[in-house]
Amino acid sequence: MKVDVLIVGAGGAGLYAALSAAEEAKGMEVAVLTKVYPTRSHTGAAQGGVNAALANVDPTDSEELHTFDTVKGSDYLADQKAVKYMCFEAPRIIREMEHMGVPFSRLNNGKIAQRPFGGASKDRTCYSADKMGHVMLHTLYEQCIKHDIKFLNEWFMLNIVHDGERLQGVTAINIATGEIQFIHAKAVILATGGHSRIYWGYTSNALGCTGDGTAAALRAGLPLKDMEFLQFHPTGLRKSAILVSEAARGEGGHLLNNKGERFMSKYAPEKMELGPRDLVSRSIMTEIREGRGFKDEEGREYVHLDLTHLGEEKIKSRLPQIRELTIDFEGIDPIKEPIPIKPTAHYAMGGIHTDVRCETPIAGIYAAGEAQCVSVHGANRLGGNSLLDIVVFGHVAGKEAVRYAEGTDFAKGGESKLQDDVKFIQELFDRESKETLGDLRDELGEIMFRHFGVFKNEKEMQEGYDKLKNLIERANKNLAVEDKSKVFNTDLQSLLEFYNLLEIADVLAYASLQRKESRGSFYRDDYPKRDDENFLYHSMISRNSDGSFKYEKGKVDLSLYEPAERKY
Ligand SMILES: Cc1cc2nc3c(=O)[nH]c(=O)nc-3n(C[C@H](O)[C@H](O)[C@H](O)COP(=O)(O)OP(=O)(O)OC[C@H]3O[C@@H](n4cnc5c(N)ncnc54)[C@H](O)[C@@H]3O)c2cc1C
Structure with missing residues (x-):
């Protein structure tokens, strides 16, 4: 074609x-x-x-x-x-x-x-x-x-x-x-x-x-x-991590801890719930870490997003989908009760x-x-x-x-790459699986959330990276396509997607370990300050011919505004 x-x-x-x-x-x-x-x-x-x-x-x-x-x-x-x-x-x-x-x-x-x-x-x-x-x-x-x-x-x-x-x-x-x-x-x-x-x-x-x-x-x-x-959005539903849009806070929703306090007054006194996402996510996690969150029977920790004071009419006209999702996935009607929420991985x-x-x-x-x-x-x-x-x-x-x-014609060649892909996919069909895709995918999510979450530090990231390397090795050896048919083979597609996820997770983990500062969504307990002198650059990662990562620093265009401390 x-x-x-x-x-x-x-x-x-x-x-x-x-x-x-x-x-x-x-x-x-x-x-x-x-x-x-x-x-x-x-x-x-x-x-x-x-x-x-x-x-x-x-x-x-x-x-x-x-x-x-x-x-x-x-x-x-x-x-x-x-x-x-x-x-x-x-x-x-x-x-x-x-x-x-x-x-x-x-x-x-x-x-x-x-x-x-x-x-x-x-x-x-x-x-x-x-x-x-x-x-x-x-x-x-x-x-x-x-x-x-x-x-x-x-x-x-x-x-x-x-x-x-x-x-x-x-x-x-x-x-x-x-x-x-x-x-x-x-x-x-x-x-x-x-x-x-x-x-x-x-x-x-x-x-x-x-x-x-x-x-x-x-x-x-x-x-x-x-x-x-990678940005954590402050308000994901407690059980499913499905998003409750910022619109809920934009329309006047309040974030409350287990003492009923609007805790954002401590972290962003001016903007309150409408601080930027990185700050609001960290504030929620700080409340939870310091014992001011809630915990359900299954051990899930969360805080409340309260919309009840907005009234039925506003919720139904401005936030109808959020109401529907909360009823379907939490069994809670936000017109009557606060929504249990926690930060959710949201945007790259x-x-x-x-x-x-x-x-x-x-x-x-x-x-x-x-x-x-x-x-x-x-x-x-x-x-x-x-x-x-x-x-x-x-x-x-x-x-x-x-x-x-x-201004150009079709570049010649390239068809031979097709054979590499055909061969790779055939191997996935031919081998026997020793572990299941579902289990390994859950393991990936656990590693990333526990070790590369809202708060990070060297020790936990290094431990997470070791676990990730082990997971990648097992996935490359132990997973296969179980469904051997050709037509609409979702099993094959899910496996290919998983291999892509592993490659991305590898880069994210590697890049995270190189940045020894905190900036925006990237927060390290062991380096809590932004460090413009050493880290105001774009990290650029590609692969060397031996498969290892090549790490370079790209210039940031600062031609309009001098970097300043962020206050909200
Ligand atoms: C719940 C939620 C709410 C959000 N709300 C807002 C908001 O209110 N405002 C805002 O600004 N942002 C919001 N965002 C972010 C925003 O929605 C996304 O960043 C944006 O929609 C991404 O658009 P995209 O076109 O880049 O990718 P997508 O919409 O993700 O489209 C990707 C496309 O690529 C195709 N594709 C992927 N892989 C392959 C492949 N291997 N082969 C062929 N096709 C492929 C898919 O089929 C799809 O068509 C929200 C995000 C989430 C998760």
């Missing part, structure tokens, strides 16, 4: 990239390849909203303030000009989506409504009740259908193939038939989403957020950036290194969305900035990939 511009991923980033590529492309074929049906992509789970300084609620808001809040929220690790670009693009792209038909909630005057969100100095988050991602994803998909964009639905990308300088194509399995193919492409955009599933059982992310594109990029020799930065700030044009160091390979690290979120993302990032940089990636593809 040959495609001029291939987009891997049909979440918000992939679909926006497809739309702008299709608009830019004259006579070139643009196709989207996705392992799940487009409208099942994880973007559909996004709840609270998307940021843009429209100034509809607070006329004093501006793109400059949005830029500053984002840089400050990132603990000064974001690249400042890239942040500025994103924040200045925000109003235009929100209006573009409004014109496509995204049904935003409205103010009484008919303008797009905006709510307060964590770490933002103004009410800046545009929303659609608490279903922002769902309505965005469906509208973007409708537009893709309207533009006749070709979809390869339920295809699983295995590897990226290049000749050291240029992209040649990708290998992928057609999940419906089990057939493995080499797809020639002039340009590919990796929009494969995040990898928080490395915290299996302790994450708000969908089952498919397994970092497949990120792991494939690493195998292809591309550098991954800032992988030690790190990812495939690109510049602001979404280009990786290999010509023809682009990345966008949560899989990509430009970086606009640095050490800690602000709520509402991911849905913005994915559409702004999805748009850029689509245009840039087409421009590149227009």
Whole structure:
């Protein structure tokens, strides 16, 4: 198969990239390849909203303030000009989506409504009740259908193939038939989403957020950036870790400890519950560690998110999905009782290194969305900035990939890589499993949560890394595909995803051990202070030819604001 511009991923980033590529492309074929049906992509789970300084609620808001809040929220690790670009693009792209038909909630005057969100100095988050991602994803998909964009639905990308300088194509399995193919492409955009599933059982992310594109990029020799930065969202449901959006606090929800105190007054006296996520997550864990949390019969520790004072009408109209999820997964109606919550692994700030044009160091390979690290979120993302990032940089990636593809032909070769993948998969079918995938996946989640959680230190991380190495060795030897059929083999897919998770966990653990400071979401008890002198850099990790990690330091763009202490 040959495609001029291939987009891997049909979440918000992939679909926006497809739309702008299709608009830019004259006579070139643009196709989207996705392992799940487009409208099942994880973007559909996004709840609270998307940021843009429209100034509809607070006329004093501006793109400059949005830029500053984002840089400050990132603990000064974001690249400042890239942040500025994103924040200045925000109003235009929100209006573009409004014109496509995204049904935003409205103010009484008919303008797009905006709510307060964590770490933002103004009410800046545009929303659609608490279903922002769902309505965005469906509208973007409708537009893709309207533009006749070709979809390869339920295809699983295995590897990226290049000749050291240029992209040649990708290998992928057609999940419906089990057939493995080499797809020639002039340009590919990796929009494969995040990898928080490395915290299996302790994450708000969908089952498919397994970092497949990120792991494939690493195998292809591309550098991954800032992988030690993974955000814990403060409010996951106690039992399932499913997200309760920041919108719940934006609408006025209170965090309470077992003494009934609004404990955020100690940690963020000004912003209270609307402090940035890293700070609120640490505050919750501190309350729990110091004995001011709750414990259920099964030993799960948590604090309360109280919405009862908001009243039935507000909860039903502004937070209907949160209410439904809490009833279904906790058996609690937030109109009547506080919600038991604890931090949940939520968002990967790190990812495939690109510049602001979404280009990786290999010509023809682009990345966008949560899989990509430009970086606009640095050490800690602000709520509402991911849905913005994915559409702004999805748009850029689509245009840039087409421009590149227009000026080039298909690179020759690469087909032989197909045989390596066929052989690897055949081996997985041929061998006997000695352990079960489910057990090992749970073990991965336990290792990551216990040793690379909200609070970290050298000893625990080193112990965790040793356990992880042992797990990787066992997984490589002891796991096999149990279901021997070819058609819709979810067993095979789950195993391939697990191998990707292990590669990502390995990088995250390695990168974490190198950073001897605390910054944003990355907090170490043994190095509790930010150390700009020694660690104000992007970590860049790729593989040496012997498989070991190569660790390099990337420069942070500080051209707009001097790093300062963060206070909220
Ligand atoms: C519960 C929840 C709520 C959130 N709420 C908000 C919010 O209110 N505001 C906000 O700004 N952010 C929010 N976020 C974050 C935001 O939703 C995500 O960061 C964003 O949607 C990621 O979009 P994406 O397009 O990069 O990836 P995704 O939407 O995850 O899409 C990834 C795509 O890649 C495809 N794919 C992956 N691997 C392969 C493979 N091997 N082969 C082929 N295809 C593949 C998948 O099929 C999918 O189509 C939330 C996150 C969660 C977990």
